[in-house]
Amino acid sequence: MLSIGDLSKRTGVKVPTIRYYEQMGLIEAAERSEGNQRRYERNDLERLAFIRHARDLGLDIPAIRELIALSQHPDQPCANADRIAADHLVAVREKIEKLKKLEHELERIISHCDGHSIEDCYVIRALSDHGLCEGEH
Amino acid sequence: MLSIGDLSKRTGVKVPTIRYYEQMGLIEAAERSEGNQRRYERNDLERLAFIRHARDLGLDIPAIRELIALSQHPDQPCANADRIAADHLVAVREKIEKLKKLEHELERIISHCDGHSIEDCYVIRALSDHGLCEGEH
DNA sequence: GATAATTCCTCCAGTGACTAGAGCTTCAAG
């Protein structure tokens, strides 16, 4: 039996976050000690590690809730789980593309600036005047 | 003189967002009509375009506030403005790196799954068992 | 066994950058 603090240390999920996940229904309400403190077992540890891992991959809570629900019907086809992951992959790729554009834009702005005065600062000027941008954004 | 709606159309910043920026002190409180409606001029348009552009680049409001303050001292050196942009560039690059790792991980998980049942689903298994991951994350 | 230090509990509020809605007033067009 683990206390919430033990569970936190083992999974790297902060204590208030564990309580938050319980509130959100991602983990079941834990058993309590005589003094009303949460007590966890091995399967809670696994469940929480699953959630942690999914969050690290950037999945949001509704998606995780769905994956958990799916994982509880082991006999069903896993097309839905694949779809969740694939949709997320698309979103991740889109974010990467956007950020790459930003990266280039920032590089360009910074490299154009000669570092003298604000009056001539390319950073400030580029922000003021969208016409100085390359491409659309 | 522009109404808040006109300003919104011209800059692409939504009306409630303009009011929010005013509240946050990014734009000065506008003059008002007799009937208490905001009235804007050309320089408000420029200021708001500046903010919009900086937000599109992903700068947060404190950074934008700082850039605005800097832009009002045209005789000072622009090292600070450069630093803000450079710091942001570092943050953007870090985000890109993280997302690329996620991309690979998701690709790998999805490609391993044969699409049969949840029981064997690699998506679910990979999430449950961190040991199936490549590298650290 | 007493005490002290740590961990736990619940509840509430705050984060960032908006966004939405209620309920009311003003403006512009016909």
Add this chain to the structure above:
DNA sequence: CTTGAAGCTCTAGTCACTGGAGGAATTATC
């Protein structure tokens, strides 16, 4: 002069936590 769009303020909600207050339970030390 009427009507409908657009404006006003104020409040609350979004997402996924995070932090603090104030108090109870547990664990460690003496």
